[in-house]
Amino acid sequence: MHKRIIYSVFGVAAAGVVLFGVYAWHPEIAPLAPGAKPPFSQADIARGKIMAAAGYCSTCHTPPGGLEYGGNYQMNTPFGVIYSSNITPDPDTGIGRWSEEAFIRAMRTGVSRDGHHLLPAFPFEHFNKMTDDDIKAIYAYLMSSVPAVNQQKKENGIAFPLNLRFLQAGWKLLFANTTPFEKHSDKSDEWNRGAYLAQGIAHCGACHTPRNALGGEKYSQMYEGALIDGWIAPSLTRSSTSPLHWRAQDFYEYLRTGNSPYHGAAAGPMAPVVHHGLAALPDADLKALSVYFGELAGSNSDDPAAAPKLQAAVDEQHKIKDLRIDNGARLYTSTCSACHYSSSQQVKGRPLLALGSATHLEDPSNLINVILDGFRSDQGISGVVMPQFRDALSDDDITAIATYLRQTAGEQPWPNLLQKVGEIRRQPRFEQ
Ligand code: HEC
Ligand code: HEC
Ligand code: HEC
Structure with a gap:
């Protein structure tokens, strides 16, 4: 009797393994014959170039100072180091011998031409929302216009057993959203275009949606904010902690100018999204994205210029502090306020820190990152800089300034801040 149970349990398990194997297995797609490059239309190549920019392909497939699209950009994930692939048309180390069919399969299902599963660090679960035509346009651009680079992909540093590629099939089954993009007929064309771009090529959720312990996006909390590369990608929905509502036009301005x-302004991983990615999209597409996010954030049409919170933030700057007693106020006044003072909030490029998300997030990381490293001219508004204070201010100083900013913005002090400042200072910095 017992034996029979054991046999049947084994039987079910074995059948499961076989079924999983069948599910997980993908055939190789035959390589293109040497020199067999399909003809592409100029219109497709041009559209593919824009789409590739909007998908930040180059940001992830080019290491700092490296050859464009040559791969080996290093991504540090909780599961280990992952290196991106060479997606130039090099026939030996890139995708030069990939057919259009192989490229579409990779973009839709995360399976490489030879049949091995790709890790979800490659955001195929967003790219699968794109139309075939858009994916083909990217293929046309990469194959025709990107110079070939001969460079092998480095081995990923993922520990056993997660490095077993076929297990990715299980991950996909559990976590990947593979439903194609569906138009909402009750929404405008503009909204639908914004949703298509955000969920697909621009994969905003890859950074702004929280993930579970195995790295799957929690779709029930889409765009509710997440930790990415030591930064907080804030909530873009009604759960935003921003004191003033994000309206469609605020999204538009932020996404178009970086501020x-x-x-506030776009720093860290958001800076290349704005300046290398969305910058390629025409205005109509950025407006569409803004309409979509404006609705998610509540689409509040109140004029922020008249908001009492804005007035309070402006007034706060005019108060006379007792600098003999308040160390935070003294440090803030001597190191920050010359640039962060304005008599109205209409002055661009000088964010009122009492309103910025960095001050109001539950996690202090963004504020500390900005104080330590400042803003380069290619972050935030182009050409405007903030110096770094890494060498000028101690952990105690930064803690005092951050605590002062929190208090004057009407928030509770952050717990264990001093320790957190030390931890963030010691983190390795990654170039973007
Ligand atoms: C967030 C980073 C990221 C972005 C953005 C990204 N990729 Fe990748 N991509 C990767 C990583 C990492 C890999 C390798 C994954 C692995 O080792 O399993 C990869 C692999 C690939 C592969 C498989 C290559 C092969 O030899 O198997 C293709 C094709 C690809 N990416 C195309 C693109 C295109 C096209 C875009 C833009 C539309 C893009 N990627 C954007 C990170 C990214
Ligand atoms: C590579 C990761 C990444 C991607 C992709 C990304 N974001 Fe971000 N985003 C961030 C980070 C990190 C921040 C915080 C930056 C800062 O505070 O300077 C941010 C900030 C923002 C902010 C400011 C929020 C606030 O309250 O201050 C908006 C708006 C935004 N992102 C919209 C988008 C949209 C729309 C997309 C897709 C088109 C997108 N992001 C794609 C990482 C990302
Ligand atoms: C020399 C001028 C200058 C000084 C000094 C300066 N900043 Fe800035 N800061 C800027 C500029 C300019 C920006 C916006 C950058 C952009 O849009 O490109 C900025 C942006 C910021 C942001 C991002 C705002 C947001 O919410 O997105 C924070 C936070 C910040 N500064 C904090 C500080 C603190 C704290 C100090 C003092 C330790 C300081 N800054 C000192 C010029 C300065």
Whole structure:
């Protein structure tokens, strides 16, 4: 009797393994014959170039100072180091011998031409929302216009057993959203275009949606904010902690220029999204994205210029502090306020820190990152810089300034801040 149970348990398990094997297995797609490059239309190549930019392909497939699209950009994930692939048309080390069919399969299902599973650090679960035509356009651009680079991909540093590629099939089954993009007929064309771009090529959720312990996006909390590369990608929904509502036009301004006067500037991993990615998209597409996010954030049409919170933030700057007693106020006044003072919030490029998300997030990482490393001219508004204070201010100083900013913005002090500042200072810095 017992034996029979054991046999049947084994039987079910074995059948499961076989079924999983069948599910997980993908055939190789035959390589293109040497020199057999399909003809591409100029219109497709041009559109593919824009789409590739909007998908930040180059940001992830080019290491700092490396050859464009040559791969080996290093991504540090909780599961280990992952290196991106060479996606130039090099026939030996790139995708030069990939057919259009192989490329579409990779973009839709995360399976390489030879049949091995790709890790979800490659955001195929967003790219699968794209139309075939858009994916083909990217293929046309990469195959025709990107110079071939001969460079092998480095081995990923993922520990056993997660390095077993076929297990990715299980991950996909559990976590990947593979449903194609669906138009919402009750929404405008503009909204639908924004949703298509955000969920697909621009994969905003890859950074702004929280993930579970195995790295799957929690779709029930889409865009509710997440930790990415030591930064907080804030919530883009009604759960945003921003004191002033994000309206469609605020999203538009932020995404187009890298700064919203009512909210702050784009630093860290968001800077290349704006300046290398979305910059390629025409205005109509950025407006569409903004309409989509404006609705998710509540689409509040109140004029922020008249908001009492704005007035309070402006007034706060005019108060006379007792600098003999308050160390935070003294440090803030001597190191920050010359640049962060304005008599109205309409002055661009000088964010009122009492309104910015960095001050209002539950986690202090963004504020500390900005104080330590400042803003380069290719971050936030182009050409505007903030110096770094890494060498000028001690952990105690930064803690005092951050605590002062929190208090004057009406928030509770962050717990264990001093320790956190030390931890963030010691983190290795990654170039973007
Ligand atoms: C967030 C980073 C990231 C972005 C953005 C990204 N990729 Fe990748 N991509 C990767 C990583 C990492 C790998 C390798 C994954 C692995 O080792 O399993 C990869 C692999 C690939 C592969 C498989 C290559 C092969 O030899 O198997 C293709 C094709 C690809 N990417 C195309 C693109 C295109 C096209 C875009 C833009 C539309 C893009 N990627 C954007 C990180 C990224
Ligand atoms: C590579 C990761 C990444 C991607 C992709 C990304 N973001 Fe971000 N985003 C961030 C980070 C990190 C921040 C915080 C930056 C800062 O505070 O300077 C941020 C900030 C923002 C902010 C400011 C929020 C606030 O309250 O201050 C907006 C708006 C935003 N992102 C919208 C988008 C949209 C729309 C997309 C897709 C088109 C997108 N992001 C894609 C990482 C990302
Ligand atoms: C020399 C001028 C200058 C000084 C000094 C300066 N900043 Fe900045 N800061 C800027 C500029 C300019 C920006 C916006 C950058 C952009 O849009 O490109 C900025 C942006 C910021 C942001 C991002 C705002 C947001 O919410 O997105 C924070 C936070 C910040 N500064 C904090 C500080 C603190 C704290 C100090 C003092 C330790 C300081 N800054 C000193 C010029 C300065």
